[in-house]
Amino acid sequence: MKVLFxxxxxxxxxxxxxxxxxxxxxxLRNNSVDVDLGYYDILDDGRRCWVIGEKPVVSLGKGVIGKxxxxxxxxxxxxxxxxxxxxxxxxxxxxxxNPFTISFVKSLRKLGAKILLEIPTYPYDLEYQGWKDQxxxxxxxxxxxxxxxxxxxxxxFSDDNYIFxxxxxxxxxxxxxxxxxxxxxxVKRHDEVHLIxxxxxxxxxxxxxxxxxxxxxxxxxxxxxxxxxIVGDYFSDREKREIEGPIxxxxxxxxxxxxxxxxxxxxxxxxxxxxxxxxxxxxxRTGISRMRSLKNREYAARGIAFAYAxxxxxxxxxxxxxxxxxxxxxxxxxxxxxxLESSRKEPEEIRDSIRHLSWTNQMKVVLQALNEL
Numbered sequence: 001m002k003v004l005f006x007x008x009x010x011x012x013x014x015x016x017x018x019x020x021x022x023x024x025x026x027x028l029r030n031n032s033v034d035v036d037l038g039y040y041d042i043l044d045d046g047r048r049c050w051v052i053g054e055k056p057v058v059s060l061g062k063g064v065i066g067k068x069x070x071x072x073x074x075x076x077x078x079x080x081x082x083x084x085x086x087x088x089x090x091x092x093x094x095x096x097x098n099p100f101t102i103s104f105v106k107s108l109r110k111l112g113a114k115i116l117l118e119i120p121t122y123p124y125d126l127e128y129q130g131w132k133d134q135x136x137x138x139x140x141x142x143x144x145x146x147x148x149x150x151x152x153x154x155x156x157f158s159d160d161n162y163i164f165x166x167x168x169x170x171x172x173x174x175x176x177x178x179x180x181x182x183x184x185x186x187v188k189r190h191d192e193v194h195l196i197x198x199x200x201x202x203x204x205x206x207x208x209x210x211x212x213x214x215x216x217x218x219x220x221x222x223x224x225x226x227x228x229x230i231v232g233d234y235f236s237d238r239e240k241r242e243i244e245g246p247i248x249x250x251x252x253x254x255x256x257x258x259x260x261x262x263x264x265x266x267x268x269x270x271x272x273x274x275x276x277x278x279x280x281x282x283x284x285r286t287g288i289s290r291m292r293s294l295k296n297r298e299y300a301a302r303g304i305a306f307a308y309a310x311x312x313x314x315x316x317x318x319x320x321x322x323x324x325x326x327x328x329x330x331x332x333x334x335x336x337x338x339x340l341e342s343s344r345k346e347p348e349e350i351r352d353s354i355r356h357l358s359w360t361n362q363m364k365v366v367l368q369a370l371n372e373l
Contacts, residue, residue, distance in 0.1 A: 002050070003028060004086045006038040008094035009103075016200070020294055021092065023176035027359030031367055036084070040070060050077050051279065052084075071096075073105035078110060086113050088370070091151070093119045095137070097144035105150045114284070114370055117148060118155040122163055126286035127204070130236070135354055152373050155366060157292045162307075165350040173315055174359035180301040183347045186272045189198040191224050196304075198231040198276040199295060200269070201239045206282025208242045209324075213331035215250035226333060228278075229270050230258045271302060279308030284326040300354045303347025305339060314357065320345045 028035045046064030050058040058076045077122040128137040148166040156168045214226045234240040235364040277299040290311040299306040305320035
C-alpha cells in the first residue's frame with residue numbers, strides 16, 4: 001500500500017508533535033506500508049514550500065506571498081499528490097477547515113484513495129481562549145462538517161464513535177520505544193520527593209494545582225519536602241502569571257525549578273533526579289474528561305510513575321498511577337508518598353506494561369479498520 005501522511009504545518013526537531021508523527025510513520029512502515037511524509041517547510045533561501053518524501057515539490061514563494069499561498073493555494077500540491085497515485089491519504093487536522101482546505105481535500109478524491117483525517121484532541125474548541133484565536137476557530141466551526149464530508153473516516157484518540165457526524169476509528173496515542181530511554185533514579189533521598197512535569201505549558205496542564213499543593217504540604221509539619229521540576233516553555237503570559245504568581249506568593253523558589261525546554265541528555269538528567277511525574281491536571285478546563293494523553297505514555301515508556309486528573313482508559317487502573325479529581329479542588333500529595341514508600345514499581349515493569357501501545361500496534365489498528373470502510 002502506498003500512503004501519504006500529510007501535515008498542514010512544519011516540523012520542529014524537538015517538538016512532541018514531531019516525535020509523535022515520526023513514530024506514526026515508523027509504525028506504518030513497520031506494518032509493511034510504503035509511506036511518504038508531506039509537510040510545510042521554509043528552505044535556507046527563504047522560500048516556503050510543500051515537501052513530500054523529503055523533496056520540495058511545490059514552491060510557494062517568499063515572505064508574505066509565501067505565507068498567503070500556504071493558506072489558500074493548494075492547486076499545485078493536489079495535482080502532484082494525484083499524480084503519485086496514493087492508495088491512502090492520512091491527514092493530521094490543523095483545525096483549519098475553510099473553503100480552501102475543503103477544495104484541496106475534495107480534489108484528492110479524484111485518486112479513488114481512502115482519506116483519513118486525524119483529530120489529535122477532541123473536543124478542542126475550549127483550547128482557544130484569547131480573542132485573537134476566536135476568528136480562526138469560528139471559521140473552522142463554520143466549515144468543519146463540510147470538510148469531513150470528503151474524508152472516509154476520522155481517527156481519534158477519544159472514545160467518540162462519531163465526530164462531526166462522521167464515523168471514527170479509535171486508537172490510543174502510541175510510543176516509539178526506540179527513542180525513549182529508561183528512567184534511572186540516580187539519587188535516593190528519604191526526606192525529599194522530586195516531581196517532574198514536561199510540557200509546552202498550557203493552562204489545561206493545571207500546574208498551578210500542583211504548586212498550590214506543594215505550598216500547603218511544605219508549610220505543614222512534615223519531615224518530607226516536595227520539589228517540582230518544570231521542563232518546558234510557557235505558551236503565553238497567562239500561564240506564566242498562573243505559575244510564577246503562586247511561586248512568588250508562597251516563596252517557593254527553593255522548591256520549584258524552571259528549566260525551559262530541554263532535550264536529549266539534558267532532559268534525561270532531570271528525569272533521573274526525580275521520583276514521580278505529573279501529567280495534565282486541568283483538562284476539565286477545556287471540557288475534556290477522558291483522553292489518551294501522549295505525555296502519560298511517554299512517562300510510562302520511561303518507567304516512571306505518574307499522576308493525572310482526567311480519565312485515561314489505558315492507565316486508570318494501573319498500580320503505578322495516581323488519579324486526582326478533575327476539578328479545582330486542592331490536591332492531596334499523601335498518595336504519592338505512600339506509593340513511593342510501599343508500592344513503587346521498577347522502571348522495567350512499568351515500561352513492559354505498555355508494550356501494546358507501540359505505534360506499530362496502534363497504526364495496525366488503523367490499517368485493519370480500513371478494510372471495514
